[in-house]
Amino acid sequence: MAAISGKIVQNVFLSQHCRRNRQLDTRYPRDYCALSMHNAHPKQGWKIACAGMSAMQLHTLAAHQINVGNRASVRCNAASCPSTIPSFEKVNFQKLQNGSDIRGVAVAGVEGEPVNLTEPVSEAIAAAFASWLSDRKKSVGSKHLSVSVGHDSRISAKILQDAVSRGIAGAGLDVVQYGLASTPAMFNSTLTEDEDFLCPVDGAIMITASHLPYNRNGFKFFTNAGGLGKSDIKDILERAANIYEGFSVESLKKSEEAAAASVRKVDYMAVYTSDLVKAVRLAAGNLEKPLEGFHIVVDAGNGAGGFFAGKVLEPLGAITSGSQFLEPDGMFPNHIPNPEDKTAMKAITQAVQETKADLGIIFDTDVDRSAAVDSSGREFNRNRLIALMSAIVLEQHPGTTIVTDSVTSDGLTAFIENKLGGKHHRFKRGYKNVIDEAIRLNSVGEESHLAIETSGHGALKENHWLDDGAYLMVKLLNKLASARTSGSGSGSKVLTDLVDGLEEPAVAVELRLKIDQNHADLKGISFREYGEAVLKHLENRTSSDPNLQKAPVNYEGVRVSGYGGWFLLRLSLHDPVLPLNIEAPSEEDAVKLGLAVLATVNEFPALDTSAVADFVHRS
Numbered sequence: 148m149a150a151i152s153g154k155i156v157q158n159v160f161l162s163q164h165c166r167r168n169r170q171l172d173t174r175y176p177r178d179y180c181a182l183s184m185h186n187a188h189p190k191q192g193w194k195i196a197c198a199g200m201s202a203m204q205l206h207t208l209a210a211h212q213i214n215v216g217n218r219a220s221v222r223c224n225a226a227s228c229p230s231t232i233p234s235f236e237k238v239n240f241q242k243l244q245n246g247s248d249i250r251g252v253a254v255a256g257v258e259g260e261p262v263n264l265t266e267p268v269s270e271a272i273a274a275a276f277a278s279w280l281s282d283r284k285k286s287v288g289s290k291h292l293s294v295s296v297g298h299d300s301r302i303s304a305k306i307l308q309d310a311v312s313r314g315i316a317g318a319g320l321d322v323v324q325y326g327l328a329s330t331p332a333m334f335n336s337t338l339t340e341d342e343d344f345l346c347p348v349d350g351a352i353m354i355t356a357s358h359l360p361y362n363r364n365g366f367k368f369f370t371n372a373g374g375l376g377k378s379d380i381k382d383i384l385e386r387a388a389n390i391y392e393g394f395s396v397e398s399l400k401k402s403e404e405a406a407a408a409s410v411r412k413v414d415y416m417a418v419y420t421s422d423l424v425k426a427v428r429l430a431a432g433n434l435e436k437p438l439e440g441f442h443i444v445v446d447a448g449n450g451a452g453g454f455f456a457g458k459v460l461e462p463l464g465a466i467t468s469g470s471q472f473l474e475p476d477g478m479f480p481n482h483i484p485n486p487e488d489k490t491a492m493k494a495i496t497q498a499v500q501e502t503k504a505d506l507g508i509i510f511d512t513d514v515d516r517s518a519a520v521d522s523s524g525r526e527f528n529r530n531r532l533i534a535l536m537s538a539i540v541l542e543q544h545p546g547t548t549i550v551t552d553s554v555t556s557d558g559l560t561a562f563i564e565n566k567l568g569g570k571h572h573r574f575k576r577g578y579k580n581v582i583d584e585a586i587r588l589n590s591v592g593e594e595s596h597l598a599i600e601t602s603g604h605g606a607l608k609e610n611h612w613l614d615d616g617a618y619l620m621v622k623l624l625n626k627l628a629s630a631r632t633s634g635s636g637s638g639s640k641v642l643t644d645l646v647d648g649l650e651e652p653a654v655a656v657e658l659r660l661k662i663d664q665n666h667a668d669l670k671g672i673s674f675r676e677y678g679e680a681v682l683k684h685l686e687n688r689t690s691s692d693p694n695l696q697k698a699p700v701n702y703e704g705v706r707v708s709g710y711g712g713w714f715l716l717r718l719s720l721h722d723p724v725l726p727l728n729i730e731a732p733s734e735e736d737a738v739k740l741g742l743a744v745l746a747t748v749n750e751f752p753a754l755d756t757s758a759v760a761d762f763v764h765r766s
């Protein structure tokens with residue numbers, strides 16, 4: 148395709164979005180224009196998302212300017228500016244698959260990360276989802292289908308929202324835009340029965356790249372049966388590639404017109420948040436303000452979760468002063484919105500301690516993950532959050548099976564099985580994997596009510612297996628409220644007491660070993676096959692070491708016990724990486740486990756083993 152200089156497109160982009168945001172966007176603290184100035188700061192080296200824009204987009208942008216009467220001019224100051232309509236750049240759609248999500252680079256400016264989630268690519272993907280959905284719903288009846296579209300706080304959100312809306316409308320489906328939303332709310336919109344809010348919708352798209360850096364973005368898709376799986380995403384990307392091939396100026400113009408005629412906007416987050424409020428009130432015996440007097444601080448990390456303070460906690464009577472980073476800001480200037488991240492957890496812990504709050508709550512960017520902090524500053528994330536949620540769920544459902552990801556600790560198993568009387572089913576990494584496994588267990592007669600990951604993803608049977616960080620926190624709030632009502636406790640100590648007896652290792656680390664995909668040692672095989680070979684070799688090696696015992700039941704990678712602790716080496720779900728988790732009662736024991744792994748992985752030259760080497764030598 149004829150490349151267009153980023154400079155020209157930048158002119159168009161900036162002129163459009165500075166104007167557009169001034170007119171329409173009141174929800175963001177800074178508009179794109181301000182962001183572009185902000186980000187032009189040399190420290191960040193940020194450039195606007197234009198490098199990936201094709202000349203076709205420039206054409207449509209220019210056309211759009213004429214339509215809306217924008218006076219800003221489109222200057223053609225590059226020798227390569229085409230006079231004819233060019234074709235689109237070739238795109239490898241399958242590369243955008245990230246397990247059961249789609250993820251890509253939407254903003255240019257980061258070295259080595261070219262934009263691959265452009266507007267036309269997004270439009271094609273949305274049209275492909277519409278086609279996939281129409282095929283699925285054919286058997287159900289002839290009702291006109293509708294799709295809800297929401298997004299997190301990323302700087303590319305609005306542009307992609309519009310592209311996605313064009314894709315859906317162009318395919319003949321109705322589009323309902325929610326604006327800033329959470330991922331679980333999007334799924335919920337396929338279940339809500341409320342005509343005033345145009346619900347239930349037949350499908351939902353969340354525009355998010357979760358906790359990834361500001362330049363990324365992506366899509367998650369839902370129907371009332373839950374989130375789409377890997378094979379559905381593969382199917383959608385195949386359809387998208389074909390749709391993209393067939394794009395023409397006329398078809399793009401048509402979809403733009405269809406979107407202009409059919410897009411509707413509703414404040415669905417009002418419905419979702421009032422459902423959360425109702426859930427806490429109900430659990431507290433229909434008390435209007437069951438959290439009256441509790442001081443709870445929220446850290447939304449400038450993602451989409453800021454609503455939780457004003458729209459959930461305050462109506463329930465809680466004081467939320469000292470809450471932080473509630474305003475959406477897609478540059479994430481304070482910390483990464485990720486409850487697994489140490490800096491993020493430090494920030495919420497500090498806020499709890501400084502304000503002497505009863506509880507702290509933190510979310511990831513799109514609110515499908517969460518963690519908490521008690522009044523003493525003790526973190527409820529990773530294994531401790533799972534222990535806490537297990538205690539709450541097992542009180543309601545004695546003996547039930549708790550499904551978790553593969554990197555959970557031995558201490559957690561002992562806690563769930565010996566202290567709580569439940570069953571711990573340690574499965575694979577990946578929120579979709581644990582949820583699907585819990586659903587499968589129920590279908591074969593093994594009762595399970597909770598599927599949860601150390602990452603902070605968690606879903607309950609009572610909540611339609613909806614992967615919802617906010618709902619996990621609602622369960623904690625219910626516990627706080629009911630303990631006070633019953634007189635069994637009046638602060639977050641009631642939560643702290645629930646995890647009493649959970650054994651925690653002195654050392655717990657995750658080291659990530661990269662596979663160099665271009666290394667000659669791969670000899671033409673994929674990084675996955677190479678990773679599998681490493682794992683096989685490690686398994687053989689450890690089986691002949693009398694100090695190490697292979698885990699009797701294991702669903703992912705190589706998990707081995709020894710020296711009072713354990714390690715797990717597995718393939719990352721998405722990246723050319725082998726994550727290594729080690730937990731041990733002392734540094735010395737952790738180093739012994741690290742050395743056992745290092746001896747094997749060092750035999751694979753394409754593997755970057757420096758993280759393990761550093762760990763064993765530093766400790």
Ligand SMILES: O=P(O)(O)OC[C@H]1O[C@H](O)[C@H](O)[C@@H](O)[C@@H]1O
Nearest residue numbers: 576577578602718719720721726
């Ligand atoms: O396999 P990894 O690279 O550690 O990534 C695993 C993680 O990937 C994504 O972030 C998923 O949303 C998580 O559910 C999963 O735990």
